[in-house]
Amino acid sequence: MAGAIFDESPAFKKYMEQKGGITTVLKTMDNCYDYLRYYAVMSVSNYMKARYVGQSEGAAKSIIVAALKQTSPFLMNKLSADVLRKMGQAGADRCLTMLEKLRTVFRQRLETLDWLSDATRQEALKKLEAMQFFVGVPDNLSEGEFTLDEGNTLVEDALSIMAQNVAIRHNMCGKQIEQQIRAIIDYEIDYSTKNAFYNCEMNCLVILPLFISEGMFPADDEYTQYAVATVFAHEMTHGFDARGAKYDKQGYLTDWWSSESKAKFEAKQQEMIALYNRMEAYPGQPADGKKTLAENMADYGGMTLAYSLFKQKKIDEGLQGAALDYACREFFLHYAKLWLEYPTLAQKQALYLDVHSIPQNRVNVIVTLFDDWYRLFNVTDGKLYLAPEKRVQIW
Ligand SMILES: [Zn+2]
Known part of the structure; x- marks a missing residue:
C-alpha cells in the first residue's frame, strides 16, 4: 500500500x-x-x-x-554521486577546454568592437575574465561523506546544509562569496537534469553532467560538439544580455556602461525585438520579441562565438574554398538539428510562459544575422531574407 x-x-x-x-x-x-x-x-x-x-x-x-x-537535490545528488560522475566525467574536460576557447574568442571580439567605449570595453573584459565555470559534478559531492548505516553523519550534514541554506538565503541581497557560490551550486541543483545555466548574481556558468555525456557532447563528433558549444556560449553571453549586462563582474547590480555605449546597446536590443516580432510563435500567434529578448540575445551570442571558433579552427587546419564551405554548412545544419522540434498546440501554455523563443525561431532568426549563412546556402530573397544593414551585430 x-x-x-x-x-x-x-x-x-x-x-x-x-x-x-x-x-x-x-x-x-x-x-x-x-x-x-x-x-x-x-x-x-x-x-x-x-x-x-x-x-x-x-x-x-x-x-x-x-x-x-x-x-532536497543535495541529498539526491549524494545518493547517486557515482552514477552522475560516470555520466558526465568523459565530457567534463572537453567541455572546460571548449569553454576556455569560447572565452578567448569572446575576449578577442570585445577587444575590437567599435561600438563599445574604451571604459565600457575594459569593464566587459573584466567581467568575462571573472566568470567562473562549474562543469559536471563538484569534487566535494563525495559519496564517502555519506553513511547509511553507521550513525548520524547524514543528519549532521543535513543540519549544516539547512543552516547554510538559511544563511545563504538571508544574504541573497548582499554579496556572495566563493564559498556561498559553491554552497548554492552544491546544495540546490539537481544534477540529474540535462541543463546548463548562467547566474547573474554570481557571474558563473554551470553545466550539469547529463549535458556533457557522450550522447550529447561526443568525443568523436566535432560537428555535434560545436553545435552544443553554441549552447555553452549562449550561457556565457547571458552575462551580457539585456538583463545580465546590468550586473558587474562580481554580480553586483551596477551600471558599468558609459552612456554612449549604453545607448548603442539599447538600440541593438530594439532591433532584436523587432526581428522576432515579425515571426510567429506558432501558427497564428505572433512571437513576442520583448519577452524573449534576453534569450534571443544569448542565442545570437552563442552562435556568434561558436561559429567564429569553428570556422577559425577549420581555416587553421588548412581548409579553404569548397572544403571550408562544406564544413561551415555542416555547422549550420547541426545547429538546426539541435532545435529540430516544433511546439504543438498542446504546449501552448508552456510556450506562453517560456522566455525562450520557439525552437524553429531559435534557428530561423539567428541564422539570418550571419552573412555566411546567405552565401553558404545561396539565400538571396524569400521570407527569411534580411538586407545586410538589418542583420543586427552585437558581439
Ligand atoms: Zn538562456
Missing part, C-alpha cells in the same frame, strides 16, 4: 506529533532514510492522502523521487 510509505515513517510521525520544525525532527533521527522520508512527507503531505489513494507503490515512489529532487 502506498499509504504505508508515509504513515509508518517515524519521521512523519514525529513531524505530525511535534511540528517543531526541521531541526527538532532531524536531531532525533538516526539514519538517512528517515531524513529522506521526512523530506518526502514534507513535500507531499498536503495532498498525499487524496493523491495516493489507489496508486501503485511504484507510481507513488516515482512521485516521491520527483518531490525529493525538488526539495
